Amino acid sequence: xxxxxxxxxxxxxxxxxxxxxxxxxxxxxxxxxxxxxxxxxxxxxxxxxxxxxxxxxxxxxxxxxxxxxxxxxxxxxxxxxxxxxxxxxxxxxxxxxxxxxxxxxxxxxxxxxxxxxxxxxxxxxxxxxxxxxxxxxxxxxxxxxxxxxxxxxxxxxxxxxxxxxxxxxxxxxxxxxxxxxxxxxxxxxxxxxxxxxxxxxxxxxxxxxxxxxxxxxxxxxxxxxxxxxxxxxxxxxxxxxxxxxxxxxxxxxxxxxxxxxxxxxxxxxxxxxxxxxxxxxxxxxxxxxxxxxxxxxxxxxxxxxxxxxxxxxxxxxxxxxxxxxxxxxxxxxxxxxxxxxxxxxxxxxxxxxxxxxxxxxxxxxxxxxxxxxxxxxxxxxxxxxxxxxxxxxxxxxxxxxxxxxxxxxxxxxxxxxxxxxxxxxxxxxxxxxxxxxxxxxxxxxxxxxxxxxxxxxxxxxxxxxxxxxxxxxxxxxxxxxxxxxxxxxxxxxxxxxxxxxxxxxxxxxxxxxxxxxxxxxxxxxxxxxxxxxxxxxxxxxxxxxxxxxxxxxxxxxxxxxxxxxxxxxxxxxxxxxxxxxxxxxxxxxxxxxxxxxxxxxxxxxxxxxxxxxxxxxxxxxxxxxxxxxxxxxxxxxxxxxxxxxxxxxxxxxxxxxxxxxxxxxxxxxxxxxxxxxxxxxxxxxxxxxxxxxxxxxxxxxxxxxxxxxxxxxxxxxxxxxxxxxx
Numbered sequence: 001x002x003x004x005x006x007x008x009x010x011x012x013x014x015x016x017x018x019x020x021x022x023x024x025x026x027x028x029x030x031x032x033x034x035x036x037x038x039x040x041x042x043x044x045x046x047x048x049x050x051x052x053x054x055x056x057x058x059x060x061x062x063x064x065x066x067x068x069x070x071x072x073x074x075x076x077x078x079x080x081x082x083x084x085x086x087x088x089x090x091x092x093x094x095x096x097x098x099x100x101x102x103x104x105x106x107x108x109x110x111x112x113x114x115x116x117x118x119x120x121x122x123x124x125x126x127x128x129x130x131x132x133x134x135x136x137x138x139x140x141x142x143x144x145x146x147x148x149x150x151x152x153x154x155x156x157x158x159x160x161x162x163x164x165x166x167x168x169x170x171x172x173x174x175x176x177x178x179x180x181x182x183x184x185x186x187x188x189x190x191x192x193x194x195x196x197x198x199x200x201x202x203x204x205x206x207x208x209x210x211x212x213x214x215x216x217x218x219x220x221x222x223x224x225x226x227x228x229x230x231x232x233x234x235x236x237x238x239x240x241x242x243x244x245x246x247x248x249x250x251x252x253x254x255x256x257x258x259x260x261x262x263x264x265x266x267x268x269x270x271x272x273x274x275x276x277x278x279x280x281x282x283x284x285x286x287x288x289x290x291x292x293x294x295x296x297x298x299x300x301x302x303x304x305x306x307x308x309x310x311x312x313x314x315x316x317x318x319x320x321x322x323x324x325x326x327x328x329x330x331x332x333x334x335x336x337x338x339x340x341x342x343x344x345x346x347x348x349x350x351x352x353x354x355x356x357x358x359x360x361x362x363x364x365x366x367x368x369x370x371x372x373x374x375x376x377x378x379x380x381x382x383x384x385x386x387x388x389x390x391x392x393x394x395x396x397x398x399x400x401x402x403x404x405x406x407x408x409x410x411x412x413x414x415x416x417x418x419x420x421x422x423x424x425x426x427x428x429x430x431x432x433x434x435x436x437x438x439x440x441x442x443x444x445x446x447x448x449x450x451x452x453x454x455x456x457x458x459x460x461x462x463x464x465x466x467x468x469x470x471x472x473x474x475x476x477x478x479x480x481x482x483x484x485x486x487x488x489x490x491x492x493x494x495x496x497x498x499x500x501x502x503x504x505x506x507x508x509x510x511x512x513x514x515x516x517x518x519x520x521x522x523x524x525x526x527x528x529x530x531x532x533x534x535x536x537x538x539x540x541x542x543x544x545x546x547x548x549x550x551x552x553x554x555x556x557x558x559x560x561x562x563x564x565x566x567x568x569x570x571x572x573x574x575x576x577x578x579x580x581x582x583x584x585x586x587x588x589x590x591x592x593x594x595x596x597x598x599x600x601x602x603x604x605x606x607x608x609x610x611x612x613x614x615x616x617x618x619x620x621x622x623x624x625x626x627x628x629x630x631x632x633x634x635x636x637x638x639x640x641x642x643x644x645x646x647x648x649x650x651x652x653x654x655x656x657x658x659x660x661x662x663x664x665x666x667x668x669x670x671x672x673x674x675x676x677x678x679x680x681x682x683x684x685x686x687x688x689x690x691x692x693x694x695x696x697x698x699x700x701x702x703x704x705x706x707x708x709x710x711x712x713x714x715x716x717x718x719x720x721x722x723x724x725x726x
Contacts, residue, residue, distance in 0.1 A: 017706040021694035028690040035147040035168040041065030047616035048097040055085035057624040072097040093118035100131040127151040128158035156582035163586035172579040173594030178536035180238030186549035188302040207547035209296035217539040229526040234481035234503040241286030246554035250291035293522040303430040311407035333434035336381035342441020350412035361406030422462035459500040580609030599685025607705035622675040636671035
């Protein structure tokens with residue numbers, strides 16, 4: 001295998017260079033090693049996911065030359081039946097997944113006591129941890145004849161550790177999680193930015209509230225995601241289940257204790273273990289049982305303290321001659337300025353009407369009939385800031401306030417309209433009175449007060465974000481947020497599909513109960529595993545904590561290229577290359593797990609040195625996957641229940657403890673037919689690629705492959721083109 005100056009790369013970053021060959025597509029032999037001692041006829045492995053592999057898939061994968069790994073989310077009785085079913089169909093090797101929590105010894109002894117299993121897969125999201133080594137040692141000591149697969153890992157160091165302890169194969173891939181597009185990252189200047197738009201050199205906030213540099217940002221693959229919702233973010237967060245959050249772990253406390261004592265007091269107490277440990281820890285969101293997510297309490301935003309806005313009016317000239325302007329008003333940050341901006345963002349409109357040779361601009365605010373005090377307050381603010389008179393008129397149902405002043409109407413066009421309204425970044429400055437004015441203006445124009453709590457409702461998410469950060473800067477905490485689905489509001493003949501969702505921000509009645517010395521407590525309100533697979537993204541920050549803020553919660557970055565890595569992950573193809581190189585001295589086969597969307601990705605994984613590839617989403621929705629076939633409106637779907645649903649938990653946990661909240665539910669995915677078809681397509685693509693690389697075997701593919709980096713234009717060129725649409 002040869003490379004041309006490869007940095008950290010994933011599948012789309014490279015192409016394989018075609019070579020002279022005398023092979024036809026029937027010549028390649030796909031046999032490869034699955035573990036040190038077990039070979040299989042093709043390099044395809046179906047993932048040990050509850051939606052992918054039970055006995056039906058394992059049996060079919062065996063028939064097609066690959067292997068299927070039974071997932072671990074089953075009751076002991078169901079697991080035994082699945083193993084027997086595989087044995088009755090002469091499946092070999094029979095591969096079973098086990099976890100590292102709870103009664104793992106009892107579970108392993110029960111499974112291996114059947115004497116039908118040849119391979120155990122230690123199944124955890126982050127394979128480079130002490131618990132994995134403990135389970136591996138146990139298997140090697142008491143079941144030396146069993147082949148053991150460990151993973152997922154993403155670094156050479158992890159491969160060394162597992163290989164030295166006797167692992168027979170290692171799964172490598174981007175082990176820790178990533179976020180869906182649209183996830184909002186808190187920047188050092190107090191605004192938010194979509195994760196897919198983050199660039200190297202941007203400045204974000206870390207878990208301590210400090211500004212740190214972004215080292216790299218990239219799309220990390222196509223993965224299954226979970227959907228979570230917290231109390232201080234206005235919408236759902238879509239994140240892979242293995243992404244690590246900084247949490248206050250209260251799983252050892254009962255729900256009754258939590259309700260009576262409260263988060264803050266429980267978090268202040270250390271565990272009863274020896275030595276005593278803090279209850280703050282990094283934890284994959286899928287492992288969250290009870291406790292809270294967290295936000296830094298003390299954030300050191302990098303914000304300007306001042307601005308100066310010069311409003312100019314025309315003072316001479318015409319279309320045929322140079323038009324001259326002069327400064328008519330100067331606006332600086334103060335309470336009155338903030339109040340004008342806040343009321344405009346909440347309920348203002350700006351327009352410019354041109355007729356013949358002149359243009360007239362106006363800014364309008366609309367308030368309720370009983371809101372004279374707000375209209376008069378705005379009038380006084382405008383008088384003090386602009387020395388202009390606000391016209392106030394009462395109409396049938398409203399108070400209409402108008403300011404005929406074109407320089408201001410021109411200026412307010414920068415604030416956007418309707419659901420796209422926002423405060424331009426350069427006018428978001430750290431002046432407490434100015435920020436207080438923005439808060440009051442937003443509440444007076446688009447909010448209300450109830451039980452001494454202020455609330456704001458708006459269709460613009462950026463205004464909700466602005467309100468939250470302003471409230472933090474002025475009052476020291478982030479308000480609660482929620483989303484309301486679109487409604488027609490009782491209007492006849494109104495199509496609700498044309499209505500916008502609204503977002504509500506509400507201040508806390510007792511913020512002191514949610515604030516510790518270092519953090520604001522964030523409640524996890526919903527957590528659901530989805531059957532959806534989407535493109536996901538992550539960033540790497542230049543910080544020892546490897547942390548940033550995503551949708552108002554502290555999270556760990558998965559990308560990591562520091563010398564001492566966390567095991568959280570690197571770009572998938574680079575991850576394979578690093579792990580393969582480390583595994584050579586131990587003669588341990590590498591299984592590439594993650595990010596395979598098409599046959600080309602599988603080819604590149606194998607060319608980089610992996611001996612097998614594990615596929616999840618590629619095999620989802622097929623006949624052999626768990627679940628019944630359903631027909632809905634003429635379309636076929638596969639039905640399955642999430643491993644965290646109440647029904648599934650009852651099966652594999654027995655009686656579900658009261659303190660554990662079921663997080664999954666019954667789901668359906670489009671039906672794709674028999675898995676045989678996709679397997680043949682994938683293997684056909686592999687055979688063709690092997691001929692292009694003059695490789696008769698997988699080992700020859702390892703040796704012959706030459707990767708070349710590609711540009712963005714090359715990626716576009718790679719896509720099918722010249723096809724007629726329609």
